[in-house]
Amino acid sequence: MKYKLTDQNDCTQGTCQWGENVTNTAKKGGPKLCTDTVIHYYDHPLLAVLLNPIHTNIKEPHLWEGKGRGIVHDGLKGGSKSFTTTKRIPLPTVTTNQRVRFGILITLEVYHDERFRVWAAGWLTGTDRSKSATDAATDATYSTYAAYAAYAAGVAAYAAGAAAPADASRAAYAAARAAAYAAADASRAASAKFNRRLIALAKRAIKEEA
Structure with a gap:
């Protein structure tokens, strides 16, 4: 299972809409993290929360379970060409x-x-x-x-x-x-x-x- 953060409108990058069983595909080109050639994800809900401040830094984000084939990874987050959010889950509370x-x-x-x-x-x-x-x-x-x-x-x-x-x-x-x-x-x-x-x-x- 993989995990993705969205804003409170269930969007990323302002206009990329997510929801239950919604699939989005990245742009063509060699896959590279921190670009629109991949869709980013985390491997655990806690990492999504703990690393959010240095990545998208979404205020009061929504957390989604999802699936996609990882093709690049930097140890913190991964990227896939296509990703599907399956259901929204509670965001872990971290002090x-x-x-x-x-x-x-x-x-x-x-x-x-x-x-x-x-x-x-x-x-x-x-x-x-x-x-x-x-x-x-x-x-x-x-x-x-x-x-x-x-x-x-x-x-x-x-x-x-x-x-x-x-x-x-x-x-x-x-x-x-x-x-x-x-x-x-x-x-x-x-x-x-x-x-x-x-x-x-x-x-x-x-x-x-x-």
Whole structure:
């Protein structure tokens, strides 16, 4: 099963209409993600919600189950030439701290700096989520995608500690960006393998931060 987000009118890109048992086909051309040559999808409802801030960033989206033959994948999302939405399903509720935990967990897969790992352990166990600890963890030189993932995870944690709605949005974006940087760093591995790991960590984040 695959999953697709739409706006509240069940459209994507403004005019592409979806609904029960509705099929749309991408434009001709070599398939490439982030273009109109493929129709995008996610492999799990949680990934749709967690990664929405860095992809379409749909406000209050609808979530659909669907089917289509995947032909391209970057570890975060996939693309098919033709896709059918079969039924609308409830959108998972994800808190800001669950998003932060997800960002930290996925960063730990690719970033092994000791200072970051100590901070991550403190945040994940709840023993130290202070601003000073977060500042120390994000004070690094960003020469690799993994290091950028660490920075994004730190920004997410910092923003999660604030009360304003804008900070919650910033935390959501940063946590998703951490996953994207981690995926880029893990490009040496098969995208499908990384995607399965991403789903497992998303489930873990939701459970542990419940």
